[in-house]
Amino acid sequence: MRDDAFRAYFERHHASLSRLAYLMTGEPSAADDLAADALTEVWRHWDRVQAAADPVAYGHGIVMNLARNWIRRRSRERIFTFGLAGRGHEGSDVxxxxxxxxxxxxxxxxxxxxxxxxxxxxxxxxxxxxxxxxxxxxxxxxxxxxxxxxxxxxxxxxxxxxxxxxxx
Incomplete structure (x- = not known):
């Protein structure tokens, strides 16, 4: 029963979660990964998700948090990789x-x-x-x-x- 309910949630909302992640990150591969990670979290907390007033909003919230963390991590990587700390506004000349x-x-x-x-x-x-x-x-x-x-x-x-x- 639990498996069937989650499978239905997955099938109904996977594309939407992926699209949300894409619009937040702008990266197709990251979007797929974030949607998969979000659905993993939904599965881990399935009892809470089902008890939530809006299970879809619960999943969207997870994607939003994962996307925010992905963006922060990516920004830190860019600063470290390209040595942008302490420089002028990135991309201002281009x-x-x-x-x-x-x-x-x-x-x-x-x-x-x-x-x-x-x-x-x-x-x-x-x-x-x-x-x-x-x-x-x-x-x-x-x-x-x-x-x-x-x-x-x-x-x-x-x-x-x-x-x-x-x-x-």
Whole structure:
């Protein structure tokens, strides 16, 4: 019974978890790994997941935490590998091609998480708050600021982020 319930959860939500991880990291291989790691955690805590008010939000929360840790680790690796500590702003001399993925990577984690969950996953403010463990007010603020920053990075209006499928 437990195996069947988890298998159904896996089949229903694996693609969504992978897509969320991809939008947070911008890396296809990392997204698959993070989704697999998240599903492993879901399995380990299956009783808690099933008891949660929103089992899908529970899984999304795990992905968000794993993605945040992946991004932090990756940033530290880059600083160490390229000796960027103490230098000027990274990439300031190189013109960048701005696309949704690149622009998303420039948003602070909470803003990125709120924008992705609200626009790409069409979650309500209350659902985003539950997923991230923050208040609805924080979701509203972070989403608004993140959407504005994303629009500025894209050199246009927020409507340019409507093509989320194209981002993958």
């Amino acid at each position: 013109p960048a091609v701005l696309d949704v993925r690149g622009a998303l990577r420039k948003l602070p984690h909470r803003r990125r998480a709120c924008v992705v969950l609200r626009y790409a996953f069409d979650l309500s403010e209350r659902e985003v708050a539950a997923t991230l463990g923050i208040s609805v007010g924080a979701v509203k603020s972070s989403t608004s600021r993140g959407a504005k920053q994303l629009a500025e990075l894209l050199g246009g209006s927020v409507s340019r982020i409507d093509g989320w499928e194209a981002a993958r």
